[in-house]
Amino acid sequence: GEDVEQSLFLSVREGDSSVINCTYxxxxxxxxxxxxxxxxxxxxxLTYIFSNMDMKQDQRLTVLLNKKDKHLSLRIAxxxxxxxxxxFCAVVSGGSYIPxxxxxxxxxxxx
Amino acid sequence: DxxxxxxxxxxxxxxxxxxxxxxxxxxxxxxxxxxxQKAKKPPxxxxxxxxxxxxxxxxVPSRFSPECPxxxxxxxxxxxxxxxxxxxxxxxxxxxxxFREQYFGPGTRLTVT
Numbered sequence: 743g744e745d746v747e748q749s750l751f752l753s754v755r756e757g758d759s760s761v762i763n764c765t766y767x768x769x770x771x772x773x774x775x776x777x778x779x780x781x782x783x784x785x786x787x788l789t790y791i792f793s794n795m796d797m798k799q800d801q802r803l804t805v806l807l808n809k810k811d812k813h814l815s816l817r818i819a820x821x822x823x824x825x826x827x828x829x830f831c832a833v834v835s836g837g838s839y840i841p842x843x844x845x846x847x848x849x850x851x852x853x
Numbered sequence: 854d855x856x857x858x859x860x861x862x863x864x865x866x867x868x869x870x871x872x873x874x875x876x877x878x879x880x881x882x883x884x885x886x887x888x889x890q891k892a893k894k895p896p897x898x899x900x901x902x903x904x905x906x907x908x909x910x911x912x913v914p915s916r917f918s919p920e921c922p923x924x925x926x927x928x929x930x931x932x933x934x935x936x937x938x939x940x941x942x943x944x945x946x947x948x949x950x951x952f953r954e955q956y957f958g959p960g961t962r963l964t965v966t
Contacts, residue, residue: 784857784960839950840952845893845895846894
């Protein structure tokens, strides 16, 4: 089955860019998602990208997909303290619609 | 209204109790989901309802019993739970069961004593 890996922690200064990385194993991926989870809350879908795209931009968020390396990244420009949260990468592959989640990256933003 | 609501917010129950979690959405979504999330872990899919019919059961123990009384409501009935079932239970909904653009509720924090 699909295996999705993320680094567990990322620490940045307010105003800097954050880049959260995700790698996956199944080359037949179709949809790739980024979710944000703030403490004590549910998940919020930030953005998703189809596997036939290389890049998607939405305001401060930029998603890059490198299919050859099976690597997905989420860049947050001008990171704010309100961006502190856990960010989950999730990948749908094969004939299933069910996403496989990574373990989540905890983003800590220092003032 | 793009909100999924869940009640209660917190629940403490003994191993012999019967309780229910409730989830509601008014976005006209036809798919609804239950997830279980343990601390510091990603959510794990439990059940999917599509057009009020159970379409996916991820081999969940029978002490968890889902119910979809109508297209806006999703319940999770709990009976004879174990302490290891303590977790955050998340409900989500989406337009259809493709999992795209899922809206999540805030969750119910369940503690089994």
